[in-house]
Structure formats: C-alpha cells, structure tokens
Amino acid sequence: MARTVLVTGGNRGIGLSIAQVFAKQGDRVAVTTRGGEAPEGLLGVRCDVTDSDAVDAAFTQVEAELGPVEVLVANAGMTDDTLLMRMSEDQFSRVLDTNLTGAWRCARRASAKMVRGRFGRMIFISSVVGLYGGAGQVNYAASKAGLVGMARSITRELGSRNITANVVAPGFIETDMTAALPEERRAEYRKAIPAARFAAPEEVAGVVAWLAGDAAGYVNGAVIPVDGGLGMGH
Numbered sequence: 001m002a003r004t005v006l007v008t009g010g011n012r013g014i015g016l017s018i019a020q021v022f023a024k025q026g027d028r029v030a031v032t033t034r035g036g037e038a039p040e041g042l043l044g045v046r047c048d049v050t051d052s053d054a055v056d057a058a059f060t061q062v063e064a065e066l067g068p069v070e071v072l073v074a075n076a077g078m079t080d081d082t083l084l085m086r087m088s089e090d091q092f093s094r095v096l097d098t099n100l101t102g103a104w105r106c107a108r109r110a111s112a113k114m115v116r117g118r119f120g121r122m123i124f125i126s127s128v129v130g131l132y133g134g135a136g137q138v139n140y141a142a143s144k145a146g147l148v149g150m151a152r153s154i155t156r157e158l159g160s161r162n163i164t165a166n167v168v169a170p171g172f173i174e175t176d177m178t179a180a181l182p183e184e185r186r187a188e189y190r191k192a193i194p195a196a197r198f199a200a201p202e203e204v205a206g207v208v209a210w211l212a213g214d215a216a217g218y219v220n221g222a223v224i225p226v227d228g229g230l231g232m233g234h
C-alpha cells in the first residue's frame with residue numbers, strides 16, 4: 001500500500017537515499033530542503049526544523065499535495081564538534097535544537113493526523129554515538145541519545161493507536177558529514193568497526209524502509225543499529 005512519507009533533510013546524504021527507496025517502492029515522498037530544488041521525483045518543501053512555523057507550513061503543504069504524513073523520517077541533523085571545555089553554550093544549543101527539538105517539532109506536528117488515521121510510523125535517525133559516546137561530541141551525542149527516550153515515550157503514548165516510533169542508529173556512513181572528519185579520526189574508527197569499513201547511505205535506507213513497512217508493524221520503541229558492529233552492547 002502506497003504511503004505518504006516525509007523525510008527531513010532528504011535533499012542529500014542518508015536522507016536522500018531514504019527518500020529514494022520509498023519513491024522506488026511507489027510511495028508519495030516529500031523531502032524538506034533549506035534551499036535549492038528537491039531531487040527529481042520528490043516533492044520538496046522548504047523547512048528549517050529549528051522553526052516551528054516552518055515545520056507546520058511544510059506539513060500543511062505535504063498534506064495538501066500528497067495527503068497526511070503517514071511515515072515521518074526525522075533525519076535532519078548536524079554536528080558542531082569540539083571538546084567540552086571549549087564548547088560554547090550556543091554550540092551545544094544549536095545542535096540540540098536541530099537534532100532533538102527539530103525531531104520533536106516534526107513528531108508533534110505529525111502525531112494528530114497519525115492518530116486520526118490510525119496508522120503512523122515515526123523513524124528517528126540517531127547515531128551509534130548517542131549511546132557509545134564520542135570525544136568532542138558532547139552536544140551531538142546528547143541530542144542523539146535524547147531521541148531514544150523520545151521515541152520510547154511516543155511508543156508508550158501512541159503504541160495502542162497503530163503508531164510505531166523507532167530509532168535507527170547508524171555508525172559511519174559515507175556522506176558529507178563524515179567526509180568532514182580528519183583522516184586520522186576516520187582511520188581510528190575504521191579500526192574499531194568489526195565490519196572494517198564505512199557503509200553506504202543505502203544500507204541505512206533499507207532498514208528505514210523495512211521499519212516503515214507492514215513486516216515491522218510490531219517493532220516499537222526499538223533502537224536498530226546499522227553500524228557494522230561498532231556499538232555492540234550499547
């Protein structure tokens with residue numbers, strides 16, 4: 001059954017790959033963009049997830065053009081790494097506002113229509129770092145760990161309404177975000193990953209599509225790692 005899907009930050013990287021998997025299987029797919037055009041075949045809606053009014057307007061546009069959002073993939077995210085002692089309050093707050101509060105703004109806006117439609121899939125893109133920790137990533141790790149508590153609380157609130165809220169925790173995926181890491185750090189991580197490689201965005205997208213599908217209807221409040229074994233036990 002074709003669904004209406006909204007992927008935040010779906011104009012590039014992991015989000016784009018996720019959006020393309022849904023489009024390929026025949027779903028109606030919208031992606032948020034902050035500038036430029038949406039990739040072909042996807043409805044682009046302007047939205048900065050740090051702005052509640054913009055989130056509301058984006059959902060209103062998707063609802064008008066594609067129908068109520070049945071699958072929300074909260075993927076938009078950013079890093080602003082530095083050591084705790086050097087981290088400014090602004091650096092901490094901006095990352096939390098985008099990665100955690102941004103996801104919450106979208107989940108809140110999506111929830112009423114999901115309850116009314118008696119169907120919903122919320123998928124939050126966290127990170128292995130959320131539970132594993134990462135030196136220089138106090139802000140990012142806190143935001144990604146926060147998504148776990150949020151998804152599990154949504155599960156408890158809305159689980160009886162045929163709504164699932166799950167977390168996908170990728171490890172190291174080849175995108176602009178990891179391209180920005182110093183080579184030394186990349187090499188260190190590669191050594192720690194049992195799979196001994198970084199992953200392609202498609203390897204995350206397949207898991208997200210599975211979570212949104214009928215086969216995963218009884219999977220709720222879960223954290224699914226897609227990390228080549230890096231975070232085992234976390």
Ligand code: NDP
Nearest residue numbers: 009013014034048049075076077127170172173175176177
């Ligand atoms: P990219 O940096 O390649 O893309 C980030 C996406 O998020 C872009 O579409 C960007 O939009 C969007 N975005 C950032 N801030 C905002 C905002 N305020 N409002 C709306 N959109 C925003 O990242 P990845 O594709 O690598 O990462 C996607 C998600 O996966 C993130 O949540 C990230 O934390 C997570 N992740 C990534 C891993 C990796 O190894 N790459 C590992 C684990 C988790 P724009 O194009 O306008 O900048």
